[in-house]
Amino acid sequence: MSDEITLDIRDLRIDVAETGNDIVDEVTLRIPRGQVLGLVGESGSGKTTVGLAVLGHARKGVAIAGGSIDINGHSLLAREAKELRSMRGSLVTYVPQDPSSSLNPALRIGTQILEVLEHHGFGRNQRERHERVEEVMAEVALPGVPEFLRRYPHQLSGGQQQRVGLAMAFACRPAVIVLDEPTTGLDVSTQSHVLATVRDLCHQHGVAALYVTHDLAVVANLADRVAVMYAGRIVEQGPTKDIFERAQHPYTRHLTAAAPDINSDEPVVGLRGRAPAPGKRPGGCSFALRCELATPECSASFPTEREVGNAHQVRCHHAGQPQHLTAVAPPALLRREGDDVALRISAVNAGYSGLQVVHDVSFDVPRGQCVALVGESGSGKTTLTRSVGGLHREWTGEILLEGTALEQSARDRPTAQRLSIQYVFQNPYSSLHPRRTVGESVGRPLRVAGASAREADLAAAEMLERVSLTAAYAHRYPDQLSGGERQRVAIARALVCKPSVLVCDEVTSALDVLVQAAVVELLVGLQRDLGLSMLFVTHNLPLVRSLAQQVVVLADGKVVEAGPTEQVLTRPEQAYTQRLLADTPSIAAALAGG
Amino acid sequence: MTAIDTPSAAPVESRRPDGPFRVALRMWRTRIGIVLLLLLVSIALFGPYFAPYGEQEFVGQPNTRHVPGTLLGTDYFGQDVVSRALYGGRSILILAVTSTALALAFGIAIGLVAAYNRGRLDDVLMRTMDISLAFPQLLLALVALTTIGPEPWLIVAIVAITTTPRIARITRGAAVPVVERDFVGAAEALGESRPRILWSELLPNVSGPLLVEANLRLTYSVGLIASLGFLGFATRVNAADWGLMVNENRIALSVQPWGTVLPAIAIALLTVGTGLIADGLSRASAGIDRAKGDQ
Helix, strand or coil, rough: CCCCEEEEEEEEEECCCCCCCEEEEEEEEECCCCCEEECCHHHCCHHHHHHHCCCCCCCCEEEEEEEEEEEECCCCCCCCCHHHHHEEEEEEEEEEEEHHHCCCCCCCCHHEEEEHHCCCCCCHHHHHHHHHHHHHHHHHCCCCCCCHHHHHHHHHHHHHHHHHHHHHHHCCCEEEEEEEECCCCCCHHHHHHHHHHHHHHHHCCCEEEEECCCCHHHHHHHHCCEEEEEEEEEEEEEEHHHHHHHCHHHHHHHHHHCCCCCCCCCCCCCCCCCCCCCCCCCCCCCHHHCCCCCCHHHHHHCCCCEEEECEECCCCCCCCCCCCCCCCCCCCCCCCCCCEEEEEEEEEEEEEEEEHHHHHHHEEECCEEEEEEECCCCHHHHHHHHHHHHCCEEEEEEECCCCEECCHHHEEEEEEEHHHEEEEEECCCCCCCCCCCCCHHHHHHHHCCCCCHHHHHHHHHHHHHHHHCCHHHHHCCCHCCHHHHHHHHHHHHHCCCCCCEEEEECCCCCCCHHHHHHHHHHHHHHHHHHEEEEEEEEEEHHCCCCCCCEEEEEEEEEEEEEEEEEHHHHHCCCCHHHHHHHCCCCCHHHHHHH | CCCCCCCHHHCCCCCCCCHHHHHHHHHHHHHHHHHHHHHHHHHHHHHHHHHHCCCCECCCCCCCCCCCCCCEECCCCCEEHHHHHHHHHHHHHHHHHHHHHHHHHHHHHHHHHHHCHHHHHHHHHHHHHHHHHHHCCHHHHHHHHHHCCHHHHHHHHHHHHHHHHHHHHHHHHHHHHHCCHHHHHHHHHCCCCCHHHHHHHHHHHCHHHHHHHHHHHHHHHHHHHHHHHHCCCCCCCCCCCCHHHHHHHHHHCCCCCCHHHHHHHHHHHHHHHHHHHHHHHHHHHHCCCCCCCCC
């Protein structure tokens, strides 16, 4: 059965309609019946564009310019708009990224699933369709009982919502399903269950799945084959195991080196720069600009596809050549005198108007060390850190900075105290004032502290160099920067007044894996060079190893486990931590198991 | 690892993201609006210096189309229509601009405070605004003017008070999502004062919708003040006023249309001008036409 090709994409080219610049070109992918192909790449690589093209859809201003897409031997691109519409949702279906915004909040979930079946005329009568709803609910491991089907999307958890999304996609027994990062917003345990459901459904019902993601660990656990996309082209594709263990393309190797793994103590390696945008791609290999192996040959011509193994193809002139990827390891755990504590959190309770979300939390951040605060969403970690930063006022207990108790609100704290705790926000797209230059933003803390404009500018320029940007960035506006560059600016702003504690709230979660690795490298370097004490909040357990000396695991607002990183990640004592670790997708474990 | 230079590290000319005004300027509707507005504003401000006759100078028989020495004849009182029209814009324009400016100042302040503080203060402020919105604007003006008398300050006050709630609502609506953004939190963590946060963090990021609203409110204020003039609430006895002129001369519309038509055209062009600018700005800040930049 695996020889039967369900989805066959050949030489697909997708252009910006107005300029004719290619977004995606020379994409050839084949997915046999019942198999999952993971399409990985950083944002802007064109992976979602390919995913949508499989539905015969192109975003506004974008046109499918060439190549062919066949499903079960029938061409898709030649069809009329009406035919395409009736085909979407039945022959080929789509599971979008954010379930909370893709379900209609005004309709009961049963109605929404039924609607799909009715629209495509599935079954002979209403009774058969109702039966199918119940059946498909069972397939995605949700109760098919009327009480559950009568719920509205907001009455479900994120994982349940995504299961409903899956149920809608699988309802009409499609031949092809496109999943666009469907687990991005979910907790690790929810994610691992949803992934298991996807895998089982595809294998059982013989559905060819195109799984678009930037998360390599997910791909390693789920996909049969992996295709790596860079700047609109497939640079390498092959069986999952080969891609991870015998990657030939330098970019693929960078991707795997940048992905943190729970079972490996290798620190992550970042990659600077960004992929060239459509219309600005160089003549030769588009990765040449960032590649250590690049030679003049690379900028002269784009390498053609070469077979390097069993069904393993790569497009690189230097495929397989040894490559030097070294990472900055975090400074070792320092044993110091017990009193050298930068930040002490002692019996803190916090909540929102009566609802308590943080219960009696106590831990220390020793000077010069990084403490990772790990927890699933809703564990209260952000509330706690916002309390530390003085952005959240409803808390009791004691937070001591260098031995001095802090007031609840930042506004009531003395200026020196405010400046010595600095906060870096999760989303670099919302943390910079859009109408201020980078220099103004970075110099702002000093201006507030009373420095002259000149002093602030000088310090800002210096700090921009420190975070591996150049002083030339000072005159740019945030909308001219990439996500990674913005986050560097936000870090520079936090460091400009020489704080003693840096609070990082999920600072890498909005970033691609390569950018994330680069930001982590930056933070590790800063910690080493400046002796910075850090409170690093994350839900990304594997990342902790590359960065933190100590880990505090938070669940339902309580500390469940705390200790040195190595101990907590390899010999967890609490059942909760063990479960969290087991649910975290791991590349190494997936390859060993498979 | 080897540092690989960012391709984008090459000098990029730094430009501020185009504000709504600049984007709007690329549209013909805005350009036409600006030309109309400038024309009418200059007539209103400088017209009196070019008027062939005085504001209340008697030049011939009343309501006559062809009077020697006049361009468009005389009005109901035998005064030169063109001169009256050149004089009659100043008061209406000054009153409209002053009242709109006042309303903007109060409305923006209330809207930003409500958006930033949320909670009870927000409720109290915005419900007060909602209640005051329920009064019919013109009726309130008529009641106040008949009780106290047609004083210029009163007209300004009434128009400003009735316009404030609308501006406050727009401001609050635009500012609420901005308050949620992290750079506001960053400013709070630095301990910037509340007024500074309102002024330098929030205000620049709601300027788009506010520019639109300011123009729209100016348009309505001109209309309202002209209506008050038409209803006879001139601020000075026998003063020239576009709104009042329409009323004074409407009886003779068939014999001497210019007395009514000329001020009516002036009011129309003024409101159409500000309206076109408002439209251009709203398209610009909504992102429509951003790509095309024309039409």
